[in-house]
Every structure is written in structure tokens, then in C-alpha cells.
Amino acid sequence: MDLDSIQLHAEETMVKSLEYVRSELKGVRTGRATTGLVEFVKVEVYGSETDLRSVALISAPEPTQILVKPYDGSTVQEIAKGITAAGLGLNPMVDGKQIRINIPPLSGDRRKELAASVKQMGEAAKVAMRNARRDANKHIDQLAKDKSQHISEDEIEGAKEEIQDLLKKHEKIVEDEVAAKAKEIQEV
Template sequence: MQSVINDCESRMQKAIENLEREFSKLRTGRASTGLVETIKVDYYGTPTPVNQIASVSVPDSRTLTIQPWDKNAFSLIEKAIIASDLGLNPVNDGVLIRISMPPLTEERRRDLVKLAKKYTEDCKVAVRNVRRDGNEALKKMQKDKELTEDEQHKGQDEIQKATDAFVKKSDDTFTAKEKEIMEI
């Protein structure tokens, strides 16, 4: 029974980690390496993330710099950033690619909050699916006489407590991200 509960908690934690990863890709007013790290560049015919062919850094809160290790990658990285839907304009000076973060409009901020809300709801659905899987596993164990009915109910209560904790954590993460997005 404890292994089922531990498995559920670890899967719920992965859902939260995925939510945080999605949030790191959302553009706020601040520069973040997470914005461009997952952009795929067609590097010698292979879609490669930017962070695998270049150094990405944040010299100040409104600027990102990308320093490709291969001189041939400059134009490829530039094209990939322009093609992404982030609305960023890279400037190539031959040594670095600089990206200045333009301030977000009110409308764009609201759109980002809606997107963050969608990611949060997806995370909650994933957590609830894990709860369902855990409860089904406990019911199967009880049916196979591996657990008593009381143990099954106790296990379901523990899984519900974990579910409530992770749903609250996803809401708290969303609230923090919403505050960050709406901050001017």
C-alpha cells in the first residue's frame, strides 16, 4: 500500500515540476534563459535546443545573450528565435546574439495569465488522474485480498491528502506567476 502512495506522490511531484517548467517558458517582463533554451534550431538537419549549441545568459533583467559555440549557428539560432511565437527580435553582432525584452502590453499580460491558468488546470487534471490510478490500484489490491477494506480506505485518504496538497501547490505556483506577469 505504501508503495502505491509513494508512487502517486512522486508522479504528482512530477506534474508540479512540469508546471514550473512550462511557467519558465512564459515570457514576463524579465529576461529568463528558460524562454529560449527549448527553442529548437535546425542544426545540421537535426532539431537541437538552443542551450545545446550555445551559452545562454542574462546580463541584466531586460537582456538575454546567446553565444553560439559554432559560428555557422548564428543565423540558424536567429531564424529559430524569430520563427518562435515569443515576439522577440534578436540582434546579431558577430560575437553574440542579443535579445532585448520589450515591455509587455496589458493585453499581452492578460493572455499570458490565461495561458498560465490553462497550464495550472492541466497540472491539476494530471494530479487527479494520478489520484484515480492510485485509488484503482488500492481497490485492486483489496479485491486480490492483499489489503483489508480499512487499509484500502486509509490509503485512499492518504492519496486524497496528497492530492489536496499538490492541487494547493499548483494554485500557489499560479498565483506567484500571475503576480510576476502582471508586475510592471
């Protein structure tokens, strides 16, 4: 491995952590209805578990309601059962060949719990990014010890600084997105 590939691998790992925390944040409930709440709910249709978004059109026509329209009308009951079983605290109501999910307002305590959980998600992502930095620095140190590589101390230090800069950049993005989500949760 050379310095460029070590840096590239570290950056890829940080980007994956960022993408993961973004997808997790989408699923966190706020005061208003979002399709991200139920997109990844597993439903048992046609004999296998599938994400809800694969078997139905999901929309949020009102700030307090999610509308689920199955592509196949015969799967309405299975989808309703899957949403109930997901443990999101949502009560799906079958309305003909579609499902309406009313989003109840969050209590003050629940808002605080969700904000704390969002912050924990952000911390977990930052820990994963720091681990990527640690691993990259280990690889760089191994390259420095390998005399056949002919890498100068300046190049080694420069590579470590670049990885540190990558970490700072990605941590800042996570902090900003977590703060925005926490603010959204606190809005009544």
C-alpha cells in the same frame, strides 16, 4: 501491486506533473528577460534540430535583454533564424558572434492573456494529479476485492486518505507557483 507501491506510483505521477508545470512556467514571458524564454527553442544546426541551450550560452545581462553566445561562432545565423521561427514575438539581432534579443514591454491585454494561460497550465497539472489519485483509488479498490491479499478496511481507507493528502499537498504547490507567476506577469 501492494498498497505502498500504489501510493508511490501516485506520488511519482504527481511529482512529474508538478515538474512539468514548473518547466512550462519557466517559458512564459514576463515583463523581464529570463533565459527560460529561449532555452528550449529548437534551432537547426549541424543538420539536426537541437535545443538552443545545447549549442549556446544564454544569459540575461539586463532586465530587458537576453544574450546568446554560440559555442561555435559559425552557427550564429542558424540560431537567429531558429529564435525568429519559434514564434515568441522576439526579434534577435546578430552582433558579431553573439545574438542580442531585446524583450519589449508587455501590453496590459497581453499580460492578462499570459496570466490566464498560466492558470490554464496550473489547472491542467491539477487534472493530471487528480487522474493519478483516481487511478490509485481504482487499484486500491481492486486490492480490497481480492480476498487473497488479506487487507483490512482500515488499511484501505488509510491508503485512500494518504493519496488524498498527497493530492492536496501537490495541488497547493501548483496553486502557489501559478499565483506567483501570475503576479510576476502583472508587475510592470
